[in-house]
Amino acid sequence: MKKVLLVSLAMDKFSYSAEGRFKFKYIQRRPLLGPLYIFSTIESRGIGCDFLDQSTDSFSVEDLINRINTNDYLFVGFYAQLLVKDKVIEYIKAIKEKCSKKNIVVGGPGYLCYEDFLNNGCDIVCRGEGELTITEIMDYMQGKKRIEEVDGIVYKKNGVINYNKERELINNLDSIPFPAWQKVDLGLYYDYSVLPMRKPFAPMITSRGCLFKCAFCSSPFLWKNIFRSRSVENVLKEIDILVAKQGIRYIIFQDDVFGIDNNWLREFCNSLISRR
Known part of the structure; x- marks a missing residue:
């Protein structure tokens, strides 16, 4: 069965001030709702999913590349916050150097920096709300849909950045599966x-x-x-x-x-x- 790998990178010492380093190491470590909602959405479509949260499960970029090479992932999805933008780009470049054919998707509030992600090896950036968009991205990755038909994404083709139609917001939030709480140690x-x-x-x-x-x-x-x-x-x-x-x-x-x-x-x- 095909699987997707979702990755959340931890902020490092260069992401914020000394005060911030103390806060996020000793005071506050919250589970990220975004990736957990996406995890549940992916599994609801019959696709397997793995989730790595670097804030609780330490791993290096080399560890991540080894995992990608030993699993047949449909794509690797990075949850991007603005404070970890540079780190996400560093990991994307390293993955593309070793696994050039592996598709990489970026989503989360850091999507506003889509040009930086796309210019450094990312294949698709998900703009805004991701639950419906991720299902269409999976359809595209499996040959069921053309990339031009996927709403709510930005991608690069022949060196040119393409902006697809904006994704309409989900009106009925009750239709979204609950976050995959069972997949993390709270x-x-x-x-x-x-x-x-x-x-x-x-x-x-x-x-x-x-x-x-x-x-x-x-x-x-x-x-x-x-x-x-x-x-x-x-x-x-x-x-x-x-x-x-x-x-x-x-x-x-x-x-x-x-x-x-x-x-x-x-x-x-x-x-x-x-x-x-």
């Missing part, structure tokens, strides 16, 4: 900046997007200033899974803007209280 993550935090803990999102346009925030570029929320029932179902199957003792909601819909928040709080 006991390895923590966030001591949240004083009442207890391990094991997990982050969640109940919505995507924000209606505001703060100058310092990338949310308007990612979500187009459109706010969408999951149903209360869907959120509670994920909480049940986290508590019953993962033993979670603390949940952090990391929406761009949590509780902006007062009616939703009232229903959620009342439903949560009634379950005690």
